[in-house]
Amino acid sequence: MDVVQxxxxxxxxxxxxxxxxxxxxxxxxxxxxxxxxxxxxAAFGAYIALSVVVASGLPALAALPVAMLxxxxxxxxxxxxxxxxxxxxxxxxxxxSSFGMALVIRSLIQLVWGPHNQTFASGIQIPYRVGGLVLxxxxxxxxxxxxxxxxxxxxxxTRTRMGKAMRAMSDNMDLAxxxxxPAERVVMVTWALAGALGAAAGVFLGMDTRLxxxxxxxxxxxxxxxxxxxxxxxxxxxxxxxxxxxxxxEMSTMVIDPAYKPAVAFxxxxxxxxxxxxxxxxxxxx
Amino acid sequence: MSIASAxxxxxxxxxxxxxxxxxxxxxxxxxxxxxxxxxxxxxxxTADQIVVIIGPNGAGKSTLMKSVFGLVRIRQxxxxxxxxxxxxxxxxxxxxxxxxYVPQERxxxxxxxxxxxxxxxxxxxxxxxxxxxxxxxxxxxxxxxRRDQLAGSMSGGERQMLAMARALMLEPRLLLxxxxxxxxxxxxxxxxxxxxxxxxxLGIGIxxxxxxxxxxxxxxxxxxxxxxxxxxxxxTGANLLDNPExxxxxxxx
Amino acid sequence: xxxxxxxxxxxAMLTTVGIYAVLSLGLNVQFGLTGQINIGIAGFYAVGxxxxxxxxxxxxxxHLGGFGLPFVIGLAGAVLMSALIALPIGLVxxxxxxxxxxxxxIGIAEIIRLVFKNEDWLSNGxxxxxxxxxxxxxxLGTNAxxxxxxxxxxxxxxxxxxxxxxxxxWGRVLRAIRENEQGVTAAGKDVxxxxxxxxxxxxxxxxxxxxxxxxxxxxxxxxxFMPLHATFLVWVMLIAGGAGNNTGAIVGALIIWLVWSxxxxxxxxxPPEFATQASSVRVLMIGVLLQVILIARPQGLLPERAPRAxxxxxxxxx
Numbered sequence: 001m002d003v004v005q006x007x008x009x010x011x012x013x014x015x016x017x018x019x020x021x022x023x024x025x026x027x028x029x030x031x032x033x034x035x036x037x038x039x040x041x042a043a044f045g046a047y048i049a050l051s052v053v054v055a056s057g058l059p060a061l062a063a064l065p066v067a068m069l070x071x072x073x074x075x076x077x078x079x080x081x082x083x084x085x086x087x088x089x090x091x092x093x094x095x096x097s098s099f100g101m102a103l104v105i106r107s108l109i110q111l112v113w114g115p116h117n118q119t120f121a122s123g124i125q126i127p128y129r130v131g132g133l134v135l136x137x138x139x140x141x142x143x144x145x146x147x148x149x150x151x152x153x154x155x156x157x158t159r160t161r162m163g164k165a166m167r168a169m170s171d172n173m174d175l176a177x178x179x180x181x182p183a184e185r186v187v188m189v190t191w192a193l194a195g196a197l198g199a200a201a202g203v204f205l206g207m208d209t210r211l212x213x214x215x216x217x218x219x220x221x222x223x224x225x226x227x228x229x230x231x232x233x234x235x236x237x238x239x240x241x242x243x244x245x246x247x248x249x250e251m252s253t254m255v256i257d258p259a260y261k262p263a264v265a266f267x268x269x270x271x272x273x274x275x276x277x278x279x280x281x282x283x284x285x286x
Numbered sequence: 287m288s289i290a291s292a293x294x295x296x297x298x299x300x301x302x303x304x305x306x307x308x309x310x311x312x313x314x315x316x317x318x319x320x321x322x323x324x325x326x327x328x329x330x331x332t333a334d335q336i337v338v339i340i341g342p343n344g345a346g347k348s349t350l351m352k353s354v355f356g357l358v359r360i361r362q363x364x365x366x367x368x369x370x371x372x373x374x375x376x377x378x379x380x381x382x383x384x385x386x387y388v389p390q391e392r393x394x395x396x397x398x399x400x401x402x403x404x405x406x407x408x409x410x411x412x413x414x415x416x417x418x419x420x421x422x423x424x425x426x427x428x429x430x431x432r433r434d435q436l437a438g439s440m441s442g443g444e445r446q447m448l449a450m451a452r453a454l455m456l457e458p459r460l461l462l463x464x465x466x467x468x469x470x471x472x473x474x475x476x477x478x479x480x481x482x483x484x485x486x487x488l489g490i491g492i493x494x495x496x497x498x499x500x501x502x503x504x505x506x507x508x509x510x511x512x513x514x515x516x517x518x519x520x521x522t523g524a525n526l527l528d529n530p531e532x533x534x535x536x537x538x539x
Numbered sequence: 540x541x542x543x544x545x546x547x548x549x550x551a552m553l554t555t556v557g558i559y560a561v562l563s564l565g566l567n568v569q570f571g572l573t574g575q576i577n578i579g580i581a582g583f584y585a586v587g588x589x590x591x592x593x594x595x596x597x598x599x600x601x602h603l604g605g606f607g608l609p610f611v612i613g614l615a616g617a618v619l620m621s622a623l624i625a626l627p628i629g630l631v632x633x634x635x636x637x638x639x640x641x642x643x644x645i646g647i648a649e650i651i652r653l654v655f656k657n658e659d660w661l662s663n664g665x666x667x668x669x670x671x672x673x674x675x676x677x678x679l680g681t682n683a684x685x686x687x688x689x690x691x692x693x694x695x696x697x698x699x700x701x702x703x704x705x706x707x708x709w710g711r712v713l714r715a716i717r718e719n720e721q722g723v724t725a726a727g728k729d730v731x732x733x734x735x736x737x738x739x740x741x742x743x744x745x746x747x748x749x750x751x752x753x754x755x756x757x758x759x760x761x762x763x764f765m766p767l768h769a770t771f772l773v774w775v776m777l778i779a780g781g782a783g784n785n786t787g788a789i790v791g792a793l794i795i796w797l798v799w800s801x802x803x804x805x806x807x808x809x810p811p812e813f814a815t816q817a818s819s820v821r822v823l824m825i826g827v828l829l830q831v832i833l834i835a836r837p838q839g840l841l842p843e844r845a846p847r848a849x850x851x852x853x854x855x856x857x
Contacts, residue, residue, distance in 0.1 A: 033638065034639075034641065034642060036578070036641075082830050082834070085834045086834065089833075089837065091638060092574065092576060092637055092638075093833055093837060095576060095637075095638055095641055096576070096774060096778065096829075096833065097829070097830060099578060099771070099774070100771070100775070100826045100830060100833075101826065103767065103771055103822050103823075103825075103826045104822075104823055104826035104827060106819075106822075107819040107820070107822040107823040107826065108819075108823065110816060110819040111813075111816050111819045111820065111823070114816075115815070115819075164402055164405065164406065165406075165409065167395070167398055167402075168398065168402075168406045168409075171395040171396060171397050171398060172392055172394070172395050172396070174392065175389070175393065175394070175395065175406075176406070177377065178355075178377045178378060178381060179378075179381070179406050179407060179409045179410070179452075180378045180381055180382070180409045181406070181409055220645065221642070221645055221646050221649060224642045224645075225646075228642070257657060259653055259656070259657045260650075260653055260657075262646070262649055262650070262653070263649075263650045263653065265646075266643075266646030266647075266650060269642070269643070269646065270631060270632065270643060270646070273632070273635050274631055274632075277635065277636075277639070
């Protein structure tokens with residue numbers, strides 16, 4: 001396939017991975033553990049959107065706010081019922097707990113929505129043709145919405161008191177605490193943001209491909225690859241990380257079997273971890 | 287109470303006999319986790335003073351200062367701020383009582399700008415903090431020049447200034463400084479001590495731990511020498527500098 | 540259920556528990572002893588299973604081999620192959636922080652699964668490899684009791700070796716690395732080498748478990764190596780039994796398998812329209828159980844018996 005066309009697909013996938021990776025990075029920055037249930041929180045958001053779409057007949061993008069709200073609620077619920085009780089424990093325990101939580105959420109999805117593949121909209125979208133390039137309307141919507149969300153997050157982190165408090169906590173936890181930053185409230189906002197952005201990633205992934213209970217697990221690896229590439233704990237790095245991983249995964253199909261796309265994400269991640277464990281953009285903030 | 291009363295009689299020459307001590311550390315025993323580092327330590331100071339804690343490594347200097355800030359578990363004894371009990375109070379509540387604390391390391395938010403660091407320092411303020419921010423920029427003109435620079439990209443000396451300014455944003459009565467000149471070049475060391483005197487002249491009590499003991503004692507009203515977690519010598523800064531035993535054992539001859 | 544039915548059920552159950560116990564012991568070397576998080580158990584398990592299958596089945600046009608070799612050679616091959624695959628992975632990833640290693644192992648397991656799923660010449664793809672004989676079938680016949688006995692003997696040997704390793708100087712160094720890596724480095728030990736060794740040994744034991752599995756069920760396909768059963772259940776087993784305790788690893792395998800089977804009783808009572816969702820309900824219950832264990836009794840049923848208690852050592856750190 002055409003290089004430019006694959007690049008476009010890569011940007012679409014990259015936008016989706018970016019949103020997931022920002023969530024992972026925010027959680028890591030504040031709570032210092034790798035949240036393995038992030039993919040399944042994203043899948044949960046996608047399925048909530050599916051229910052809204054089915055019930056209302058609206059397009060998936062219109063269901064996005066509901067999905068984001070629901071996933072934010074789910075993330076806070078998980079934190080308050082389980083992770084909060086493990087705050088003092090080592091990050092290893094939290095990691096294992098979140099691995100179990102991923103399966104709990106996946107089971108719930110399978111119970112409520114069934115184990116088969118589903119899509120938001122039946123029928124074929126009429127693509128735009130620009131030169132030799134084929135652009136699906138959904139792809140444009142996904143990229144535009146992802147950009148809007150990232151800009152919104154940037155404004156939140158740099159312009160609001162709570163956003164700055166989040167950055168402060170991720171920067172220097174002890175100093176933030178003695179400065180009177182309300183830790184538990186920041187943690188809650190972090191979960192809400194990670195859940196909401198994850199849900200957006202899930203909805204966009206569902207728009208781009210299909211919904212499946214395993215969808216969260218299958219994006220987890222590229223999402224973490226993106227977060228690590230960008231320097232985990234650094235939400236701005238996740239943008240670059242997501243785009244690099246997304247484009248690399250799509251472009252790789254020119255030379256290898258598309259079935260091995262996740263392996264490409266993995267290979268880049270391992271390479272980065274070995275060569276530059278702090279991520280490419282560590283120490284820099286956009 | 288013998289040492290404490292000796293201390294307060296020593297300070298009375300400067301402040302008058304009726305002044306309530308700003309900080310009163312009263313026979314404090316405590317440490318981290320299960321083991322005690324401090325035993326029966328006493329310290330007392332007034333709001334117009336600069337007080338320096340010196341002593342060899344492991345003597346409990348930082349621990350003593352951190353005990354005021356609620357970072358140490360105190361098993362026995364009391365700590366009072368302006369007569370009010372603050373023993374084992376949580377650090378964020380101690381901050382609200384008017385105590386600013388500048389840790390030795392990791393004392394700024396590196397990926398936030400100078401202005402944002404100051405804003406974080408004022409996090410607990412509900413009123414307009416901008417006048418205080420302007421005062422900080424007046425006190426540290428260097429920070430004003432760099433207000434949009436990331437703290438992580440500044441030199442050690444500049445970071446130390448920022449850390450002090452950040453701690454002053456809540457307009458505390460007492461400023462705790464943990465080795466404020468550690469790792470600084472001689473030029474910055476002098477500048478930092480100058481600033482500390484200036485801050486003190488605004489009516490803010492200074493309690494600090496210092497490795498540069500001679501220079502610190504030179505600007506200090508009172509010095510406390512600790513050894514193995516106990517008071518060893520307590521006297522004015524000048525007297526300690528003149529004391530041959532102190533000079534030999536704690537000031538490197 | 541009549542007596543014979545009950546007996547054959549028990550034999551089958553204990554055989555399965557035995558295989559899980561082997562996996563749990565393998566994880567215990569990596570996590571319990573050394574503190575490494577391997578979320579890719581399924582990968583090494585699959586390597587072991589496929590290696591054993593390819594080595595011992597009779598020749599086939601559908602996949603590599605088979606070579607018709609004896610059962611014991613299959614086991615040895617499985618151990619060797621898992622170790623060989625774990626070695627470069629270990630060399631590359633072991634220096635990483637524990638959470639990065641965890642993510643890397645997810646990727647490894649996923650790639651291994653993709654290879655077995657897509658490389659028809661090797662593994663016959665999604666159609667899988669059938670006709671794997673019961674352990675020692677040519678010698679002792681196809682008998683469930685023999686199978687159980689073989690599994691239990693292997694388990695006993697693995698347990699004994701793990702116990703020896705745990706109290707050996709090697710095991711003590713691993714524990715020391717887990718508790719205080721800088722200290723061990725300062726003592727002049729090559730920390731990376733010890734950690735790679737632990738990772739490889741653990742993976743080899745998992746491969747052994749995979750080989751046993753292949754011979755017990757007789758047919759393997761990529762479906763069997765989804766992360767759920769192999770990886771998740773083994774983790775719950777080790778945490779429940781007591782990470783760091785080899786006997787705990789086995790007890791955990793037994794108890795969690797009983798609970799896992801017990802959840803079937805619960806899902807059996809669900810209204811028929813939920814019948815297809817039964818496995819989700821079961822996973823859900825085990826997932827919740829894991830959270831309860833982590834919160835209420837993180838040290839597991841049989842806590843680690845070590846010269847130094849883990850909790851105390853962590854408490855002393857900052």
